[in-house]
Amino acid sequence: MKKRVILVTDGDLNAKKAIEIATQKIGGRVISRSAGNPTLLSGEEIIELIKETPYDPVVVMVDDRGNTHRGSGEEAMAQILKSNDVEVMGVVAVAANSSRVTGVEVDVSIDNQGNVIDYAVDKDGYAKDDKIIKGDTVDILNDYDVPVIVGVGDVGKMEGQDDVEFGAPIITKALEEVIKLYETKKKINK
Structure with missing residues (x-):
């Protein structure tokens, strides 16, 4: 059976701690x-670690460090998304202050209060007036048929609302929502 994977488009130290929790x-x-x-790590290296x-599910972090072009995080994510060795359940798309990006449409987002909303959010986790989340590592998602995309603000931060001292509640809710929506879509498509 293939390992189920959730990708998170953030990987700095704050995000890492929050995502681990x-x-x-x-x-x-x-x-x-x-x-x-x-x-x-390359996508191939990450896939080998997933299989081990x-x-x-297995959660993987990918990050472009502000590079608005196709950076190493997006390259690794592309390799994972097109791999036949794993089953990608969805992506937690993380907002950033990126201006020269297209962005990607979310299914839902988790705002900085932990609410599931039908709009995208900004870096601080506040609702926007559209469904397009903008971040430095999300544009490539437009090239793939990703089952579920859940938007969040800056993981582990969001003005303290996702702090690890509080148990990283926003990213936790986002991972739970990916699983829930993925399972729902699988039932519908059976």
Whole structure:
């Protein structure tokens, strides 16, 4: 059986700590070595690590470190998205203050109060007036048929609302929402 994977488009130190806590809360395993600002491992290397873990789902971090062009995080994500060795459940698309990007449409977002909303959010987790989340590592998602995209603000931050001291509640909720929406879509498509 293929390992189920959730990709998160953030990988700095704050995000890494928050994602590790959130993944533990959902009973999954995070590939901590996928963290980095920018991502240092290739998609192939990350896929091998995914296949080695006995847990499910597996959470992977990808980050372009502000590079608005196709950076190492997006390259790794592309390799994972097109791999036949894993089953990508969805992506937590993280907002950034990126201006020269297209952005990607979200299914839903989690705002900085932990609410599931039908709009995208900004870096601080506030609702926008459209469904397009803008971040430095999200444009490539437009090239793939991603089952679920959940938007969030800056992981581990959002004006303290996603702090690890509070148990990283926003990223936790985002991972839970990816799983929930993915399972719902699978049932509908059966």
